[in-house]
Amino acid sequence: MPRRAVPPVPDRRPALVVLDGQSLPVADIVRLADGTARPVPGTGAMKRVEQSWHTARELAASGRVYGRSTGVGANRAEAVPSEAAADHGLRLLRSHAGAVGHPLPAREVRAMLAVRANQLLAGGAGLRPTVVSALCDALAAGAHPVVNEFGxxxxGDIAALSQLGLALVGEHPWQGGRPPEAQPLDNNDALALISSNALTLGQAALALDELGRLIAATELVAALSLLAVDGSYEAYAEPVHAARPHPGSYAVATRMRRILGAPGRPTPPLGRIQDPYGFRCLPQVHGPARDAADALERALAVEINSAAENPLICPGSDDDLAPAAYHHGGFYLAQLALALDHFRLAVVQTARLSSSRLSALNEPGLTRLRPFLADAEPASSGVMILEYAAGAALGDLRAFSAPASLGHAVLSRGVEEQASFASLAARQTLRACEAYRLVVGCELVAAVRALRQRGLRPEAALPVGRAFALAESVLDPEVADRPLTEDVTAAARLLDQLATTDDDMSETGSPGNSGSTGMTGTTRGIA
Known part of the structure; x- marks a missing residue:
């Protein structure tokens, strides 16, 4: 009797991400931070690192190179005697490892390690190659140094990266997995390691990834709310957006048609002529947020894959260019700070629109239900409190969206007379994520309740139908007055899953396709 074939055991090891210093995307930074991938330095990139390290040592031995044979900041004109050079690097790390505040979460520090390893592989730092290997080993083992929030x-994230430097030499604690072997960092390594914005870039990448998913989920929640109030598809019609073709708005309208199974040229509604702004202006609000996300991703892609160290070490070339160390301001993150500020301001607009839809769901004239989606008991409050909760979370979101780039600082005895505050912009963008989740979570709870009370079920094959089924499986159907804290918490957690419910959709709602109403089992009138 032939033996039955045994199915292969699935490979559960993390996927490999090759770091080459030139093409690492934001998505891979997130995977490395979360431990779902492990890094491998590219062979060609490691050769660049080795060449850069040898060049830097030669330049520092024969002339003045900032931070190697001189002090830093206002001490830039003070030479480091050759007999003191061996200790200069450690003194630099020790003096600059003064970050303060709470220790950062592991994934933020891991994102920093991933960014810094990839930047070093761009080949402009002049740092010893074993440091790159050590950073990759730490990521693979799940180890990260303790890094404090402010500095x-x-x-340049010099305080955080100095803490990393001291951890690499064995003078600062690691957490998580097994730390890499101790590294002998000297005067040619210290500034080369810390001359970077790797922490800011890692945090920005994590924030962009999370908020991007939340914005996508919000569009599905908005679709549920639209169906709950018998909203019109006209606002998403292809001719409307072809007539005013902003890329983001056009893409959002196209996605909304796909989510809803709506035609490109829907027939006018029989009831209301126009919906409230929360439904009618969604492409015009979400479009700029998508455009801002794209701009931020482009800025991050440049920074993550750049040799921005000061000084920049350039080995000689076949074109008779002599080796050189270029002193510059390439570390100044004005581009990223402005992109992060722009993104947060766009995101807060989408959250405000969500709170507007929540208010609409409380209106009997729109839902044909009792005020606040209440039960049949006299004077029941239903989901009334959700408007207050969403408004409070929206208040935090507005505060986090204040432009960090308006900040100003004069440091190091006036030598550094300007600051981008991109680091603050990245932290504020990360902080915005939880507040945003809660605002949209409140809308999701109300939208699902309204659909249930009306007996409406979106078509199961549509993204909006799959979103409803997922939410319905999690959210409590009880409509009697009760605390809604757990409902909103569950809905907020659910948003990441909702964002993926139309990933495999065909172009059902693409221009020229008739689409469908998006509803089954009832008309779009009273249940």
């Missing part, structure tokens, strides 16, 4: 003003 950067957007001109």
């Amino acid at each position: 950067s003003v957007g001109t």
